[in-house]
Amino acid sequence: MRHAHAVDSVRSAEAALMATLPPGTLMRRAAAGLAAACGGVLDGGVYGRRVVVLAGSGDNGGDALYAGARLAGRGAGVTAVTLDPDRAHPDGLAALRRAGGRITGPDHAPAALARADLVLDGITGIGGKGGLRPRAAELAHAARAASASGAVVVAVDLPSGVDADTGETPGEAFRADATVTFGTYKPGLLVDPAAEYAGALRLVDIGLGPYLPEPELEALQHEDVARLLPVPRGESDKYRRGVVGVVAGSQRYPGAAVLAVGGALRGGAGAVRYVGPAGDAVIGRYPETLVSAGPPAKAGRVQAWVIGPGLGDDHLARQSVDEVLACDVPVLIDADALRLADRERVRARRAPTLLTPHAGEAAALLDVAREEVERARLSHVRRLAAAYRATVLLKGSTTLVAEEGAPARVNPTGTAWLATAGSGDVLSGLTGSLLAAGLSARDAGSVGAYLHGLAARHTRHPFGAHEIADRVPYVWHSVHPRA
Structure with a gap:
């Protein structure tokens, strides 16, 4: 499982670790990992390549300068552009000079970047707030042009201009091809819109683990999902495996019922009861479904x-x-x-409740603009979970699952191809089936989103929502071959 920690947690862990180490050890560890990662992203190695280090005034700039010194020592031609020469990290500058690197100011950056093979963004780091200032924004544009010409842009810890805690991008920000982060992931690296700026992620272990508290954000991986998947045992029957009831569809939208039932049939429960007016359409596609005209109270046990x-x-x-x-x-x-659904009735429920809105629906429930939710997804999913005393799965470019008292979860398998009519209906059925099979609301939402995204990635593009449901058994097996 990937864990992400907020800036305050990282700062506290760094302070505790540094108290046990000789001065400068932590920065040198970070720089060594950064330099090694840079060597890995350059086809053909480091020797003879042109590297531009964009160095701000903080420790982030120091990490970049020390890494530049290591790359210079391996035969790269390194030029450091310091935004504020008087405030640049003195020891990092000295190390780069000793290694043969050049140091210049922002006025010479465009020419250096135009020739670069590798650009290190070490301007603001995890403490940056409020977007880039004008001069740094100019460098971000120049770095983007260098990337378009073939240079690899690597962010140091996280792209400058994004908020490490929230994933917000309040102004101009660097777009990296890869981000090398230290000690732990930062929430902003995993949550859109900032995640789109981070590129491929590489975590460098600098020894923070024993000093870090509970994470603010988690991302399940294959082994986590495999451990959570419901697997029938020898004594299982269809009722012991769980029965999920689906109330969906209408005369106008019978397809929604078919898609939700299709997702539910592939979610691990032993049986699916459908309640609603689209019974003929459901039976026509899935004859194993137990169909009732309703109401739900008379449909049978679920x-x-x-x-x-x-x-x-x-x-x-x-x-x-x-x-x-x-x-x-x-x-x-x-x-x-x-x-x-009445909010107070949801809040009063004792059994688990899982809400699955997209950004527009979440905005309506919170009485805010949709753009606000999309700009700050993590804070709004937490706010919605608190408002309804429920677990919330916020769908979208980054799917998040939140409930009070536990780290939020981010789904790593999503794809923009899921922005197609009916895909959310499949997700609801799939996730509801996992609930019926015994998973908690938080685990069902996380596993459902994971399999849903994985199924979309393994389906030929473009696709219809029904194809996602059809693909779930294959990705289920890929996650848990012995299931």
Whole structure:
């Protein structure tokens, strides 16, 4: 599992570790890892390559300068551009001079960058707030032009101009081909919009582990998902494996019911009960489904409910939402049901509740503009979880899962190809099935999003939402071959 820590946690861990080490040790560790990573991104090695170090006035600039010295020692031609020569890291500058590197000011940066094979962005680091200042923004534009001409741009710890804690990009920021981060991931490296600026991520271990607290953000990996996947045992039957109820679809949107049921059938539960007016369409596609015209209270026993995709907002839809919320089993609320579910009734529920809005739906629930949610996804998913006392899966360019009292989770498998009609219906069914199979709301949301994204990545592009559901068994097996 990838863990990400906030700036304050990183600063405290660094201080505790540095108290046990000779002065400068931590920076030299970071620089050594950075230089090694730079050597790995340059085809053909370091010798004879032209490197430009963009160095700010803080420790981030020091890391970059020390790494530049190491690259110069391996035969690279290194030029350091210091934004403020009087405040640049003195020991880093001295190390670079001893290694044969050149030091210049911002006025000479465009010419140096135009010839560069590698650019190190060491301007602001994790303490930067509020976007880049004008001179640094000019360097960001010049570095982007260098990247377009073939140079590799590597961010030191994180791209300058992005917020390390929130993933916000309040102004101009560097766009890196790769980011080499130290000690732990930073939340902004994993959450859009900042994640789009980071490129490929490389973590350098500098010894912070024993001093770091609980992370602010997590990202599941294959082994984590494999451990959580429900696997039937010898004594299992369809009811012991869990029964998920799906309340979805309408006369106008029968396809939403079909897609949600399709996702549910591939989510690990033993049976799927469908409730709603699209029973003929569901049976026509999935004859194993247990179909009922409703209402949900008369459909039979379930271990979890999914409600909302294509539901509409008529009297029957409202009645269904009320009945499902009254059930003492886990409930996933999506799409139309998000508008119909009373906040206080959700807050009062004792069984787990999982909300699965996209940014527009989250904005409506919080009474803010959609752009605000997209600009600060992490803070808004946490806010929504607190407001509803529920687990929240916020869909989008970065899918996040949050609940109070636990680190938020970010899904690493998403793809922009999932921005297609009906993909959210499949995700709801898949995740609801995992709820019925016994996973917690947080784990079901995380695993559902992981498999959903992985299925999209393994489906030929472009695709329809039904193809995502069809692909889930294959990616399930790739994650857990012995399941």
